[in-house]
Amino acid sequence: MTTPGTPAEPAVMKGRRPRMGPGMRWRLFARSFFIQSLWSFENMQGLAFGYCMEPWLRRCYGGSRERGRQALSRHCVFYNTQPYMVGLGLGMACALEARIAESAEEERAPLEERLEALKKASSGALAAIGDSLFWGAWRPFCAALALAVATAGLAMGAGERAVAAACVGGYLVAYNVPVLLLRWRGLGIGYEWGDRIAQGIGDIPWQPCIKLVRLGGMGLTFGCAAAVLFSIMGGSLGQAGGFALAFAAGWAARARSVTSRKMYAAAALVGVVAASLGTAVRPW
Amino acid sequence: MTGSLGLAVGAAAVAAAELDATLALQIMVSRAIVIGPLLGLAFGDLTTGVLVGLVVELLSHDKLPVGGQIPANATVSAGAGVLLAIGPQPLPVSLAVPAGLFLGWLHERLVDNPLRRRRGRMSRVVGAGIRRGAEVSLGGLVARELVIEFGATLALLLAALLALKPLGVQPWAAEARTVLGAGLWTALSLAPWFGAGMLAHSLRVKR
Numbered sequence: 001m002t003t004p005g006t007p008a009e010p011a012v013m014k015g016r017r018p019r020m021g022p023g024m025r026w027r028l029f030a031r032s033f034f035i036q037s038l039w040s041f042e043n044m045q046g047l048a049f050g051y052c053m054e055p056w057l058r059r060c061y062g063g064s065r066e067r068g069r070q071a072l073s074r075h076c077v078f079y080n081t082q083p084y085m086v087g088l089g090l091g092m093a094c095a096l097e098a099r100i101a102e103s104a105e106e107e108r109a110p111l112e113e114r115l116e117a118l119k120k121a122s123s124g125a126l127a128a129i130g131d132s133l134f135w136g137a138w139r140p141f142c143a144a145l146a147l148a149v150a151t152a153g154l155a156m157g158a159g160e161r162a163v164a165a166a167c168v169g170g171y172l173v174a175y176n177v178p179v180l181l182l183r184w185r186g187l188g189i190g191y192e193w194g195d196r197i198a199q200g201i202g203d204i205p206w207q208p209c210i211k212l213v214r215l216g217g218m219g220l221t222f223g224c225a226a227a228v229l230f231s232i233m234g235g236s237l238g239q240a241g242g243f244a245l246a247f248a249a250g251w252a253a254r255a256r257s258v259t260s261r262k263m264y265a266a267a268a269l270v271g272v273v274a275a276s277l278g279t280a281v282r283p284w
Numbered sequence: 285m286t287g288s289l290g291l292a293v294g295a296a297a298v299a300a301a302e303l304d305a306t307l308a309l310q311i312m313v314s315r316a317i318v319i320g321p322l323l324g325l326a327f328g329d330l331t332t333g334v335l336v337g338l339v340v341e342l343l344s345h346d347k348l349p350v351g352g353q354i355p356a357n358a359t360v361s362a363g364a365g366v367l368l369a370i371g372p373q374p375l376p377v378s379l380a381v382p383a384g385l386f387l388g389w390l391h392e393r394l395v396d397n398p399l400r401r402r403r404g405r406m407s408r409v410v411g412a413g414i415r416r417g418a419e420v421s422l423g424g425l426v427a428r429e430l431v432i433e434f435g436a437t438l439a440l441l442l443a444a445l446l447a448l449k450p451l452g453v454q455p456w457a458a459e460a461r462t463v464l465g466a467g468l469w470t471a472l473s474l475a476p477w478f479g480a481g482m483l484a485h486s487l488r489v490k491r
Binding site for chain 1: 306307308309310311312313315317318321322324325330331333334338341342343344345346356382385389400401403404406407408410411414415417422423425426429430463464466467468469470471474475477478479480481482483484485486487488489
């Protein structure tokens with residue numbers, strides 16, 4: 001309720017937020033694939049965030065070039081999040097820009113400050129969740145899945161081409177279905193959430209999802225390693241033991257942050273020493 | 285696809301796929317497990333493509349392109365590894381894989397890092413221009429950066445192929461018979477197991 005002396009509530013705050021139509025959503029969605037294309041150490045995804053916002057800002061400020069320019073410069077500043085989560089951030093920014101565009105002049109400054117603060121806070125939270133979920137769990141899980149498909153295909157005697165196609169196709173489809181869904185739906189959800197984005201992010205059970213994906217991936221990796229070792233054991237127990245040791249060494253190296261390049265060089269050195277002593281590991 | 289022209293087309297395909305790693309899309313067509321088999325299939329040597337792709341994928345899956353961190357480029361590693369191991373004057377795969385891994389690291393130093401610093405200078409100028417009211421085509425900048433990254437990656441790959449392919453006809457590189465060759469074979473044999481161990485560790489559930 002408006003009391004005398006306080007500014008009137010802008011129209012959009014009363015629930016009359018402009019609709020984000022499918023055409024506009026497609027434009028934002030397409031541009032969000034380039035969120036990292038202007039990445040720099042200084043403002044990270046900042047410039048590209050401005051690029052993604054351009055169509056919406058044109059719609060909001062079509063009548064005022066000066067206000068459109070000011071809005072664009074608001075978004076071409078430091079911004080960094082996980083690229084698949086950017087839809088949520090863009091949707092939220094669109095909702096707040098729509099509110100700023102339709103608000104009275106004296107209400108704009110606090111809304112602009114709120115937008116800036118929400119962008120900063122939500123980008124960090126979305127980056128932390130996205131990094132853990134996609135880079136830290138989903139991508140390794142899909143690699144493990146591809147490995148499992150290849151192992152199962154070869155065990156069943158499928159042709160090399162069929163195994164490779166299933167492996168590559170399975171990896172791309174499994175990885176991209178949830179990613180594209182989140183990128184597309186994230187825009188609408190972020191727009192719906194608006195400045196309630198922190199609450200919205202907090203309501204989703206991210207951690208159980210991450211845990212489940214990790215457990216699944218670990219099970220697949222151990223399962224594949226065990227299946228291959230079991231098949232080798234029939235031929236050469238020593239070789240299977242050597243590979244099992246290499247698996248354990250990889251685990252230990254990762255735990256101690258030893259790089260894969262160093263591991264590779266160490267293995268080459270072991271091979272040189274083994275060859276000098278008259279033995280060598282060569283499974284293929 | 286065979287011959288030098290085929291290799292150049294392959295290098296261009298790798299450079300285009302590399303854009304997916306950081307700058308655009310991120311739909312994972314840049315991953316080693318995808319680019320390796322596809323190149324192998326295109327060049328008629330699927331086994332080598334799958335082998336190189338699998339090894340590089342397992343060794344590079346835990347390098348996260350998070351924030352300012354730039355890992356060695358797995359797309360370049362896998363692409364260069366396959367292109368070196370197949371086509372005219374092929375290198376033994378045991379030599380092509382470490383050469384590819386080295387080129388992935390070189391790409392990070394010679395292409396990724398300098399281009400990101402360059403974009404930093406550009407973003408300061410562009411940001412100031414927008415605040416002054418200058419007309420800036422952000423879409424044009426995006427397209428330009430993609431073309432520059434593509435060109436730089438392609439140049440690195442072509443230079444590497446020109447420099448390393450002649451090693452394929454050297455008698456010592458024809459087949460790994462020497463002590464060093466045996467060492468490289470051992471590394472290649474153990475690499476998938478190292479990588480699988482690393483993969484399992486990266487998927488452990490933290491308490």
